[in-house]
Amino acid sequence: MSNRVHVSTGSPWEPVVGYSRAIRVGNVVEVAGTTAMKDGKVIAVGNAYEQTKYIIQSIEQVLEQVLEQVGATLSDVVRTRMFVTDISAWEDIGRAHGEYFNTIRPVATMVEVKALIEPDLLVEIEVQAIVDQDRLRG
Template sequence: MRTLISTGSPWEPKVGYSRAVIVNDTIYISGTAGQGADLYAQTRDALATIEKVLTDNGFALADVVQSRLAVADFAHWQDAARAHGEVYNAIRPAFSLVHALPFVEDTILVEVEAIAVRGSA
């Protein structure tokens, strides 16, 4: 069973992606950018969006088993890592931090991805 989750973005059909895909008890959440003036704020906002996608689809933040940060401003990667740690401190999913230059829009400083398995907490 495969369920596609859409935000209604016109880019989804053009690029050929979904905000998230659910297969059985696993949800795969695409790279998610956040809003904010700096890397920390954008990371926190992206993580809040990911949590909403999870909860709207019957998952919990504690179900996250893997997380990835793609950071454009690598000189300040610790700000993104701090935001990630504040959200996932007790959950401690598998984690990757990568340097990505450039993003589609130069105002985007970070994208966050997640994979969660329902009931894995």
């Protein structure tokens, strides 16, 4: 097995739940489900478009952190999975997703779920990236 690199953002929940914010095995990077929360508060309550933008920006920051350790960027994303609490908001969520991924064009899945961890969260996104071997560090 290739070296396994764990990336933490220092969330108090990472050790309690037993997860990493991101992990790299070989040239594959997986980023855990990401929501629109900052300092324990939901961002853009009631606005799926703004929550989606915030989430993708957060994922981009995590990938930049991974970049420092292993060499990943948002352009390396090959799959997104979007979990939404109201599928009727798909156009707003899709529009925000397209603003970041319109030229990258990863495969994408959007499914409706009953609820997320906080009632005001409308979207959770996880991504998978594959880093070019020439840029891979660590």
